[in-house]
Amino acid sequence: MEYCLPASDDEAEAADPSKYTKRAEGDHLIVLDDVAIIVEDKAVALSALSRGGKTARIRTDLTGIITKAAEQAGRMRDAIQRDGGLRSKNEGWIDLSQIREIHTIAVSLDDISTVLTATAELVQAGLLAADNIPWTVSLHDLELITELVARPAEFLLYLRRRRNPDVTVMFRAPDEMDLFLYFFEAGLWVEPDPVQVRAAFPFLLEPATAELRRYRARKPAFLTSRTDALDQWFHTRGHGGARSIQAPKPAMVPSPLAPLIDELQSRNVTGWLSIGATLLSGATDVQHKFARHGDELLNNPSPKGRSLAVPLTASVDPAEGWLFVWATRPSGADPNETDRRLRDYLRAKKHQLGLPRGVVFLYDQPTRELLDICYEGHTGPLDAALTASLSSLRPPSELHRSIHPNAKRPQSGTRNAARHKRKRKRKR
Structure with missing residues (x-):
């Protein structure tokens, strides 16, 4: 979709979307009530030089795959938050004032899981901005995850957890599916700083000593492979016949709600x-x-x-x-x-x-x-x-x-x- 942005400081200061003159493009915008999900697709593949270990070329290729997708998704996110909507070339004004949470996803056609899961390193390398961290995922893993979730609420919760800056630091994994299956198994939860929680919600009591101690005792974890059951399900799904055995589909811990x-x-x-x-x-x-x-x-x-x-x-x-x-x-x-x-x-x-x-x-x-x-x-x-x-x-x-x-x-x-x-x- 094409939408408009301010082309100058004067247009930005006027904050009148009907007078914005700069055109921008976005790949996908999914809106459901108070949730917006912005998806940017990148078909840039890692070159042979990158796969051979050439550092300069790796940075160039990752910029094309990850950085540009994050910047484009972040640009649309900022416009929605600033203006309460978007002025589309084809649809006119799109009112998005009801949006209360926005998630960004950068999808790569190239399966480079080890790179895409190293979000903290991407931030440290300057490829991602700390205030604009999309979920970077390959198209294959994204499609597989949408097959595994039993209900849309699971997918949104994973997006919330996966994009949490603390999660990118506290959990490391060689593969996106290891992170996702750990989410099914144990929530992919990172306890936030109780002092900052109290600052965000002043009506709460001051943090207890035990809470502060538990927060300070946090240690990063490296998640080992969790995909054996997933592989069995994947390779046996869709095979009919009385003698065939369908492996169970991985699922989230059952919820009483x-x-x-x-x-x-x-x-x-x-x-x-x-x-x-x-x-x-x-x-x-x-x-x-x-x-x-x-x-x-x-x-x-x-x-x-x-x-x-x-x-x-x-x-x-x-x-x-x-x-x-x-x-x-x-x-x-x-x-x-x-x-x-x-x-x-x-x-x-x-x-x-x-x-x-x-x-x-x-x-x-x-x-x-x-x-x-x-x-x-x-x-x-x-x-x-x-x-x-x-x-x-x-x-x-x-x-x-x-x-x-x-x-x-x-x-x-x-x-x-x-x-x-x-x-x-x-x-x-």
């Missing part, structure tokens, strides 16, 4: 992809608790309805914060009034805590049915009525008394990592 994540998608709820990936990001024990919240509220009904709010703050970036709310509607309550009240509460509470996105899961007390899932991504100022309601909300300083302790800490996203964490606690 899988039925809810699939329900979000089947209902086509606004934000279903980003909500599902966020639900899937918690450690398995936390996911079990989340899966029980609705039943726990319904098991103790109230004539006024009940609710539980949990902020998710496992990041050093405030833009990645979420507010999850579980609520019930009592018998005889007006559906429209309940919906309005909960939406107002969600928007006001998000504003109070400085969280950009949130969701309400609304259950019916008499039938225990999941009535509605309401996504909220408003980030601007509140209207007068909601501003006045802020004084009636519990202050952020008291929030930690009701929040589940694990919700204040980064989560691994897998049963194995959660079990390992519990073992460390027992040792301490």
Whole structure:
């Protein structure tokens, strides 16, 4: 697609996309509700000189494959963030003001896995900018990963983890599929600096000594080959016949929230992809608790309805914060009034805590049915009525008394990592 950018400082300062005169090209832009994925394809192959070890030629070829793709994807990302949309040559103005997360992917037709997985080294070599790290992947690995994921939320969560700058430093692997299968196995999670998390979300308590100690004890890991089961599945898939044996397909650790994540998608709820990936990001024990919240509220009904709010703050970036709310509607309550009240509460509470996105899961007390899932991504100022309601909300300083302790800490996203964490606690 072709879109317009400012051609001069004057055009940039005016910030009027309708008057931009510079044309730029992008290969793919995928938009789903609040998520945008920008993909740049590069068909440049490593030359014979590069494969022979000529350093200067290696840098030239990698610049053509990786650096240019990252720059092109980053240019489109910056335009969306700056202008809230793109002015396309063929489609006119494309409003993307609803976007809350953007991911960039640089796809190479040449299979150079050892290079593409060495993201930290690419940054150190100046081939990638630290503030613009795309997921660099070969077309073959990208296609294979899309076959392996059981649901789109898994793919988005992998994108979030894979593009995390800390992940590129803490995990090294010779092959993209080793990283991906480790994601299936143990989440590909890196615990962020608790001091920076507290700075991003000031309503949290000061980091505990144990949290600081655990963060300082982190050590980089080199992931050995994990592809034996993948190879067996790949080579036996599609072979029919009564005597043939199909090897099992590698899969992510089962999630207790899988039925809810699939329900979000089947209902086509606004934000279903980003909500599902966020639900899937918690450690398995936390996911079990989340899966029980609705039943726990319904098991103790109230004539006024009940609710539980949990902020998710496992990041050093405030833009990645979420507010999850579980609520019930009592018998005889007006559906429209309940919906309005909960939406107002969600928007006001998000504003109070400085969280950009949130969701309400609304259950019916008499039938225990999941009535509605309401996504909220408003980030601007509140209207007068909601501003006045802020004084009636519990202050952020008291929030930690009701929040589940694990919700204040980064989560691994897998049963194995959660079990390992519990073992460390027992040792301490």
